[in-house]
Amino acid sequence: MSIPLEPVPALDLPLARALHDRAADHRTEADLLERLQADPGARALVLLGDRVAAAADGSALALVAPATLAATVPLGTPDGAGAAGLWAYLGEHAGTSYLALVLPAPHGGAAGEAPDGGPGGARATEPAPEALGLPAGTTWLGLRRLEGLDELELGLVTEAVALANWHAVHGFCPRCGAATEPVLSGWVRRCPVEDRELYPRTDPAVIMAVVDDEDRLLLGHAAHWPEGRFSTLAGFVEPGESLEQAVRREVAEEARLVVAPDLGDVVYRGSQSWPFPASLMLGFRARVAGTGARPQADEVELTDVRWFTRDGLLAAVEAGEVLLPGHLSIARSLIEEWYGGRLPD
Ligand SMILES: [Zn+2]
Structure with missing residues (x-):
């Protein structure tokens, strides 16, 4: 066949x-x-x-x-x-x-x-x-x-x-x-x-644009980020784990949400090196079944996690309430792919 x-x-x-x-x-x-x-x-x-x-x-x-x-x-x-x-x-x-x-x-x-890509202190x-x-x-x-x-x-x-x-x-x-x-x-x-x-090593990490049945996007705020910074969920692949398993585990751990069960609910979107210090970021779309699922931050890695509609995200960015990740990041590309175009800074 x-x-x-x-x-x-x-x-x-x-x-x-x-x-x-x-x-x-x-x-x-x-x-x-x-x-x-x-x-x-x-x-x-x-x-x-x-x-x-x-x-x-x-x-x-x-x-x-x-x-x-x-x-x-x-x-x-x-x-x-x-x-x-x-x-x-x-x-x-x-x-x-x-x-x-x-x-x-x-x-x-x-x-x-410096944590947010700044120049760091004088040395x-x-x-x-x-x-x-x-x-x-x-x-x-x-x-x-x-x-x-x-x-x-x-x-x-x-x-x-x-x-x-x-x-x-x-x-x-x-x-x-x-x-x-x-x-x-x-x-x-x-x-x-x-x-x-x-030989040189790289550490695989999954990063995922999680959506629900209304095509809202899930973004989280990490404890150590500047106020207002929101991005897609991500995490390292653990030993003995597949990429799809890592996607499902990270979404469950960080947002207490269950990714839908079909193989087609986790879709690979591309990868790029992210040498901070040694990651290979593997990007996915993942779908959570249903629309009523309420995300809940784990309060360890993430202190806030929310669903965004397209209009809602644009309004939050324009109001300065949400700061998106930088243009070189795969997170930015995943967010803008879902949005359907470039978003302002
Ligand atoms: Zn030796």
Whole structure:
């Protein structure tokens, strides 16, 4: 029996539009990083922890020839294990090769930006971008603030931030505790004691636009968010669990609602990386049976959860009573897909 494949367009998600070729086959070239560091046509983006060197308004990355950085940052060994920074190969596009240079987060500046994507507090010990040879006006910005990047740059920076966040917490072998070292152009860490390779990890998380039979949308407010912030429900997939099971469990836990029983009541809509620090967001529509179901916040993760009609959500946003998630998030795309168009900020 053949299965008809109906064309269901998936969500066009901002962090899933990468233009470049990761060209993974190049990663095994022993001299790849060394060669590209000397290539005047190559370009490097620079990270300080999980923040990226970019124009202050978030409209462009500060992409420079790797040799420009060599004057101020030791280039490290060909396998990327530099004392001052870690190099990784990101891929190529239109004849240009791209690298990332990851500098350690400043002491006391824990990885991570301010909770709502803001610039975070001033960090006295962080290097000035100009001192590294980056263009005047360059600043360190978290990925959430880079809404103005083009698709090539967004693809490169999403890959780089995800990879940097993995390196940042895998400096030691989880089995024997030995210090690990980066190999394969920044794509593997190796335990020298066991001769064991560690590969980058991502954590799957489900995020769902939950609707009822009247096509109202369920949005919740998390305890640690700014007042008025509402978004779709979401949560990590647990060990041994399917994606659909995770959707049903999270809706039950966070809103005390039961997702309708048919397989078709949980529909996949698309995915994108969300490296804060290591998530892969898997987006769904889910339907709660009936219209009388009253959501109830769990008072642990969520302190408020409500149904919204389209008119009601628009009015609440326009009145400033509801703040929607940022434009790079899959939550924003799920909400606007349900709404049927762009919503104001
Ligand atoms: Zn080990």
